[in-house]
Amino acid sequence: MEIKSTPSLLQMLDDIIGRLVSSDKLILVHGNADPDALGSAYALSKAFPPASILAVEGLDRTSKNVSARLGIDLLTCPDHEYPLIVVVDTSSPEQLGSYSQIAGELIIIDHHCPSEKWVGRGTYLCDDSKKSCAEVVLDIIEKAEIEITRDMALALCAGILTDTGHFRFSNPASLRAFARLIEGSNLNIEEVLSLTESPTDISERVAQMKGGQRLRFERVGQHIVAVSQGSSFESSVCKSLLSLGADIAFVASQRSGEFRLSARARQEMVRKGLHLGQLLGDVGQETDNDGGGHGGAAGLVGVGDAEAILNICMHKSMAFLRTLK
Secondary structure, three states, X not given: OOOOOOHHHHHHHHHHHHHHHHOOEXXXXXXXXXXXXXXXXXXXXXXXXXXXXXXXXXXXXXXXXXXXXXXXXXEOOOOOOOOEEEEEOOOOHHHHHHHOOOOOOEEEEEOOOOOHHHOOOOEEEEOOOOOOHHHXXXXXHHHOOOOOOHHHHHHHHHHHHHHOOOOOOOOHHHHHXXXXXXXXOOOOHHHHHHHHOOOOOHHHHHHHHHHHHOOEEEEEOOEEEEEEEEOOOHHHHHHHHHHXXXXXXXXXEEEOOEEEEEEEEOHHHHHOOOOHHHHHHHHHHHHOXXXXXXXXXXXXXXXXXXXXXXXXXXXXXXXXXXXXO
16 A cells, blocks of 8 residues: 555545445446546445445446446436445536535545535545546555455556556556556456457547547647537547647537537646646636646536637637747
8 A cells, every 4th residue: 555644634534434334325426437437436336335336427438348348337316315425536516417516425536636616515535646536546445454356456457547648647656556456456457458448439530530620729839739629529539639739739519508628738738837627727717617637638617608718728728838938
């Protein structure tokens, strides 16, 4: 186990473990849940039964593969009243969609930039030094001295692997956590890779092509900011814009009066001081919406005009680039 923390944090972990052990619980993950969210929820459900998992607005393509391979049962709606609700890998309440105002005894476990919107809602454990929520969950399970089964290890490894961009954005702690899981459960990397690899379907490929058709970009010195508007697969389209040559990319979709936006940046930009989670958090505050995430990957959801929000993101990114030498 690798927990370097203050006495107050250790006390919080003990309190969380005690409540997880003693209560029937509902585990919530954000809309279009990725393998880090799903893997964290699954490992918690197996380590601290009884527990049910509710994926708000479903899973992303890779998580569907993980769910099918591991036989993870998911609820479509709560089947009874739960004394404890656990929210994992969710940077703000708004990411829970229709469950954003859910009441009751809450434990929030996350690794994104801390959000003031979770403060006062329950016990809030947020370790933004971790590259994945799976690492926070691993700390909890190891602190509780609970055996990690092979399937639990696979799920947590899938979360670490995908949230670190297949280790491109990892740090020594995330590599050590992954190694502990692999070694302790007698796994091999091929198993984890096969769990997270799935062919891109035609609808996602079409969305990427349309994103390229609709892109606008601005150049600041040697760097490029690109924005595009689509109807789905925002994060995937963002990645495709980076592959086309953008250094920072924003993709948004409009659904009636609401929008959803994803952002991605090359790690060179992050090393130079860009933090997309903070940038979108600022945009969210300015527009009375909600944004957050990592340095190189973040999201924003809310009410408003997607094109106007893209313009704000473009201008803020260009302002950052102008500060670079």
